[in-house]
Amino acid sequence: MSGYTGKILMVNLNDNRIQTISTQQYNEQFTGGRGIAVKLLFELTPKNVDALSPENVLVFMSGPLTGSLAPSSGRIDVVSKSPETKLLGGANAGGFFGPELKYAGYDGIVVTGKASSPVYIDIFDDEAELKDAQHLWGKGVFDTVKSLRKGDEDTQVACIGPAGEKLVNLSGIAFSMRNYAARCGLGAIMGSKNLKAIAVRGTKGLNIAKPDQLKDIAEKMREHIKKMPSYQEYPEWHYKLFRILESDSKSFFGNYEDAAWKERFETYESAERFVKRAEFRSETCFGCPLRCWAYINVKGIGGAGIAACQGTLTSLVNFTKVRDFEKIWKAYLMCQDLGLDASGTSAIIAYAMDLYSRGILSKIDADSLNLAYGNAEAVISIIQKIALREGLGDIIANGVKEASEKIGKDAKERAVFAKGGLELWLMEIRPFKGVALSCAVTDSGSHNRATYGLCEFYYKSMRKQAETAAKNLVGTEEAAIPTKYENKPKLVAMYENMHILADSLGVCSIPFMPVGLELWSEAYNACTGIEVTPAHLMMVAERIRALERLFDIREGLTRKDDTLSERMFREPLKDGPWKGEFLDKQKFEKMKDEYYMLRGWDLDGIPKHETLKKLGLE
Amino acid sequence: MEKMIVLDYDKCIGCRTCETVCSLIHEGRINPVEARINIAKYEQVGVNIPTLCQKCEDPACMAACPMKAINFDPSLGTQIDYAKCIGCKMCIMACPIGGVSLNPINKKVIMCDLCQGDPQCVKSCPEQALEYIDVSTFSLKKRREGVKKLAKFLEVVRT
Numbered sequence: 001m002s003g004y005t006g007k008i009l010m011v012n013l014n015d016n017r018i019q020t021i022s023t024q025q026y027n028e029q030f031t032g033g034r035g036i037a038v039k040l041l042f043e044l045t046p047k048n049v050d051a052l053s054p055e056n057v058l059v060f061m062s063g064p065l066t067g068s069l070a071p072s073s074g075r076i077d078v079v080s081k082s083p084e085t086k087l088l089g090g091a092n093a094g095g096f097f098g099p100e101l102k103y104a105g106y107d108g109i110v111v112t113g114k115a116s117s118p119v120y121i122d123i124f125d126d127e128a129e130l131k132d133a134q135h136l137w138g139k140g141v142f143d144t145v146k147s148l149r150k151g152d153e154d155t156q157v158a159c160i161g162p163a164g165e166k167l168v169n170l171s172g173i174a175f176s177m178r179n180y181a182a183r184c185g186l187g188a189i190m191g192s193k194n195l196k197a198i199a200v201r202g203t204k205g206l207n208i209a210k211p212d213q214l215k216d217i218a219e220k221m222r223e224h225i226k227k228m229p230s231y232q233e234y235p236e237w238h239y240k241l242f243r244i245l246e247s248d249s250k251s252f253f254g255n256y257e258d259a260a261w262k263e264r265f266e267t268y269e270s271a272e273r274f275v276k277r278a279e280f281r282s283e284t285c286f287g288c289p290l291r292c293w294a295y296i297n298v299k300g301i302g303g304a305g306i307a308a309c310q311g312t313l314t315s316l317v318n319f320t321k322v323r324d325f326e327k328i329w330k331a332y333l334m335c336q337d338l339g340l341d342a343s344g345t346s347a348i349i350a351y352a353m354d355l356y357s358r359g360i361l362s363k364i365d366a367d368s369l370n371l372a373y374g375n376a377e378a379v380i381s382i383i384q385k386i387a388l389r390e391g392l393g394d395i396i397a398n399g400v401k402e403a404s405e406k407i408g409k410d411a412k413e414r415a416v417f418a419k420g421g422l423e424l425w426l427m428e429i430r431p432f433k434g435v436a437l438s439c440a441v442t443d444s445g446s447h448n449r450a451t452y453g454l455c456e457f458y459y460k461s462m463r464k465q466a467e468t469a470a471k472n473l474v475g476t477e478e479a480a481i482p483t484k485y486e487n488k489p490k491l492v493a494m495y496e497n498m499h500i501l502a503d504s505l506g507v508c509s510i511p512f513m514p515v516g517l518e519l520w521s522e523a524y525n526a527c528t529g530i531e532v533t534p535a536h537l538m539m540v541a542e543r544i545r546a547l548e549r550l551f552d553i554r555e556g557l558t559r560k561d562d563t564l565s566e567r568m569f570r571e572p573l574k575d576g577p578w579k580g581e582f583l584d585k586q587k588f589e590k591m592k593d594e595y596y597m598l599r600g601w602d603l604d605g606i607p608k609h610e611t612l613k614k615l616g617l618e
Numbered sequence: 619m620e621k622m623i624v625l626d627y628d629k630c631i632g633c634r635t636c637e638t639v640c641s642l643i644h645e646g647r648i649n650p651v652e653a654r655i656n657i658a659k660y661e662q663v664g665v666n667i668p669t670l671c672q673k674c675e676d677p678a679c680m681a682a683c684p685m686k687a688i689n690f691d692p693s694l695g696t697q698i699d700y701a702k703c704i705g706c707k708m709c710i711m712a713c714p715i716g717g718v719s720l721n722p723i724n725k726k727v728i729m730c731d732l733c734q735g736d737p738q739c740v741k742s743c744p745e746q747a748l749e750y751i752d753v754s755t756f757s758l759k760k761r762r763e764g765v766k767k768l769a770k771f772l773e774v775v776r777t
Binding site: 067068069071096099103142145146153154176177178203204205206207211214215218219222226281282283284285286287288289291294295297303305 | 744
């Protein structure tokens with residue numbers, strides 16, 4: 001095969017059996033990455049599988065463009081049943097792991113069972129074996145990666161930190177020392193299987209069907225990416241993102257109770273001073289011109305890669321209101337090393353701080369920590385406690401929803417989460433009806449896996465562009481207005497399809513839409529030799545989406561679960577640019593009706609027989 | 619040698635596009651270990667260092683080759699003559715900068731051939747961290763850059 005390696009590595013930790021299966025039986029229907037991953041998850045798990053049991057499977061799946069010359073092709077999709085939402089748990093990571101896995105000769109890895117003691121999977125081309133990892137258990141991500149590389153920096157490592165070992169729902173899977181499949185508690189899945197890491201080195205390479213054609217298309221695609229409005233700005237996003245969120249009117253502070261934090265502007269200035277003072281070098285993922293990563297090093301604290309994204313520095317600052325950036329940097333490094341999703345972790349800390357400020361959590365409950373907003377020392381202590389499940393950390397380690405149930409009634413009212421209990425990605429969602437809808441209807445509750453870059457996002461700062469995008473996609477400029485409920489289902493479904501295709505082809509969703517489906521189809525053809533049209537790919541996206549839905553339904557999802565926490569419907573914003581906005585339940589349900597209809601699902605949200613027939617999923 | 623590929627370590631973002639395009643052009647498939655250019659990545663300190671044959675004026679590889687299989691082309695520098703090469707790897711051992719390597723797939727020794735004067739890695743580098751420029755222009759440019767740094771320094775001293 002070209003573009004694909006043709007093989008998927010199957011690892012059964014129960015009996016140390018390692019074999020391979022052919023990719024060819026799946027690629028025509030499901031393309032790759034996210035698509036094949038959900039197919040395998042569906043096929044290989046029993047109904048109502050306990051997420052943390054040996055029967056659950058963990059799928060790492062690259063796409064046909066991963067590791068090719070097509071730009072931004074470093075992605076790998078990770079899918080399992082989530083221990084946090086008890087639904088499909090999916091996350092997508094960049095970096096260099098996916099390409100290296102393909103050069104070793106594998107499109108993906110499927111892990112099932114549970115090892116009797118900690119192990120890691122060591123892959124060098126055709127040699128794949130399980131090795132003892134007892135010496136690594138308890139170690140942080142940075143040390144684990146360093147140890148498994150054995151001096152060869154081209155060895156790529158997927159691993160968990162102590163948080164994953166302790167089955168913390170807020171744990172992710174680290175890809176070497178930077179990228180994360182952060183959300184949905186996938187780190188805990190590895191922990192439950194006694195799987196500390198996967199180390200991979202590949203020297204076999206990847207066959208390409210039409211090399212000359214791929215070279216020309218890739219060049220064209222890079223040009224498109226360089227024309228993106230954000231391209232020039234990316235290296236500065238590490239501090240500018242605070243102001244970008246502000247100008248898009250997406251910011252909130254604390255536990256969604258404060259849209260106009262008085263000290264925010266001073267904080268943005270500290271962010272700029274912090275980044276400019278630090279040792280700073282632009283970085284990127286495999287084959288990507290965007291440079292949304294950087295290496296930042298602060299003397300006396302430490303250095304690491306960081307993405308200029310809502311889930312890292314901005315998340316830690318806006319949720320906790322800590323203004324001391326050196327402490328925030330330390331908190332970020334701790335999350336990276338302990339194996340925590342910095343985004344979900346910041347959300348749960350803000351939640352605990354909110355409860356503390358209201359007396360719902362007492363000082364005794366808080367292990368004598370002063371959990372006041374802005375207290376950097378408390379943030380640092382609580383991160384450690386969450387990862388190691390100590391004291392209060394243990395109570396909140398499984399996320400906002402479970403914590404709210406443990407703490408009780410008053411605590412429940414303050415909880416904010418998306419479908420299934422997943423913490424929201426950093427942005428106020430009450431005014432953004434499309435984003436809110438996607439938090440309720442997506443595969444995993446994660447809107448950044450469905451509607452990242454939705455035209456609502458930038459309506460306030462780049463109105464013309466947002467309106468043009470809306471007009472092109474659904475025929476009316478009005479669809480770009482965040483607070484309108486009309487036309488949002490269609491927008492959400494279209495963006496979601498784009499995300500599914502990016503995640504399935506193995507490329508990044510950020511440049512996916514700007515480059516355009518036409519060129520991605522051409523790149524797919526040049527890599528694999530298989531002819532596809534954009535229309536065909538959109539059909540594949542529908543098929544993948546339907547199968548994701550069937551999995552969630554099999555695991556007990558019903559229409560009423562397609563929602564967010566009550567507070568988003570009950571509590572209007574009390575200040576800021578969207579004062580008074582909340583989610584109207586009736587209009588929200590109407591959006592769901594329309595979304596289901598567009599997907600070919602019935603009013604209970606179940607794919608209709610004719611839809612499944614059309615998609616070949618009977 | 620009139621032109622050379624100049625590497626700017628400060629500009630390299632470590633995307634490895636140069637490696638992929640190089641292997642695709644020379645070997646028809648994508649495989650960084652088969653590329654004539656390599657990015658040495660040091661993740662823990664955030665450093666990316668491109669390495670490739672620098673087309674030395676007095677090439678150690680050429681001197682070490684027992685088969686006289688390395689020719690010196692006036693505009694393209696050292697080039698391997700595969701009709702003569704016996705794969706002894708002496709050139710790899712002799713090169714002081716790691717510019718020659720072994721293709722682990724076909725066991726052939728590989729070094730940059732400047733794509734016959736149109737190096738594709740340079741063309742595809744999104745950051746212009748690689749430039750194919752006149753040797754004399756290069757040294758002059760470096761001087762100018764040095765002066766700029768000095769000017770910055772003087773500014774600091776004055777204020």
